Amino acid sequence: MFDRYLRGVKDHWLAPIAKMLGPRIPPEAVTWAAFGAGIGSAGAALAGAMEAGLILWIANRLLDGLDGTQARVHGRESHFGAYLDTVLDFVVYAAIPIAFAARHHTQTTAFAGMLLVASFYVNAASWMYLAAILEQRHEGAAARGESTAVTMPPGVIDGAETIGLYVAFFLWPSHQAWLFHAMASLVLVNVVLRLIWARRHL
Numbered sequence: 001m002f003d004r005y006l007r008g009v010k011d012h013w014l015a016p017i018a019k020m021l022g023p024r025i026p027p028e029a030v031t032w033a034a035f036g037a038g039i040g041s042a043g044a045a046l047a048g049a050m051e052a053g054l055i056l057w058i059a060n061r062l063l064d065g066l067d068g069t070q071a072r073v074h075g076r077e078s079h080f081g082a083y084l085d086t087v088l089d090f091v092v093y094a095a096i097p098i099a100f101a102a103r104h105h106t107q108t109t110a111f112a113g114m115l116l117v118a119s120f121y122v123n124a125a126s127w128m129y130l131a132a133i134l135e136q137r138h139e140g141a142a143a144r145g146e147s148t149a150v151t152m153p154p155g156v157i158d159g160a161e162t163i164g165l166y167v168a169f170f171l172w173p174s175h176q177a178w179l180f181h182a183m184a185s186l187v188l189v190n191v192v193l194r195l196i197w198a199r200r201h202l
Contacts, residue, residue, distance in 0.1 A: 014066050018073040027071035027081050031088060034063035038092030045170070046099040053096075054170035060092060061163050068148075082148070093120060093162070100169060100176050112180035119187040126191040127152060130198055155190030157183070 021030075038060035044053030067085060071077040094117050101113030131150040139151075152158070157165075165183045169176065 014062075014069040015073055017066060018070040021070060023074040023076070025070065027067045027074075027076055027078075028084060030063055030067035030070050031081065031085050034060050034067060035088040035092065037063060038088075039095060042092070042095035042099040045096055046103050048103060050170045050173060054167065057096070057166055057170065064089065082150070090120070090124065096166060096169065097180060100173065101180075104176060106177075109177045109180070112177040112184070116180045116184045116187075119184040119191075122191050123187045126194045127155075130194055133198075133202065155193055157186040157190055161186070 037056045041053045041056035041060055044056055071081055097113045097116050101110045134151050168179055
């Protein structure tokens with residue numbers, strides 16, 4: 001919901017770090033570092049090391065924001081880089097709730113985790129295919145003045161809200177099933193809103 005407003009703020013704060021890294025560090029290296037931190041976060045969740053998992057999750061999000069800034073600051077933007085970033089993000093987004101569900105060993109949490117990951121699957125279809133259609137109609141990211149490779153139609157839960165909810169997973173692991181259900185519900189609201197928007201505009 002707030003991503004469109006926060007992207008400029010993110011670039012403002014991360015640009016000095018990108019300049020410090022210099023042009024020799026490829027954005028894809030930052031992307032892979034973010035992925036390593038994200039998988040490490042999932043591993044920590046599986047092991048029950050919540051503090052380490054939270055720190056690695058925050059590191060993942062900071063590095064995930066830095067790779068795009070690194071590319072823009074040094075003129076190294078590429079379609080492959082944007083594609084790689086999205087694919088690896090989805091792996092991390094799925095790995096962390098799966099790790100939590102595996103650790104809890106309860107049917108309730110396992111079902112809630114399955115529901116959450118399933119909502120991600122439907123959500124991906126709702127925005128990725130819509131984004132592709134908008135690009136084909138020349139109504140995509142460039143036409144909207146967005147800095148992302150493809151447009152990301154907004155919803156009630158986007159990147160900023162996802163960060164907050166995943167932080168909650170680590171802070172209140174005993175409420176995992178409830179948190180999973182809450183996030184899945186919000187993600188599915190996104191799907192409905194995008195279907196309504198698409199029916200009106202396409």
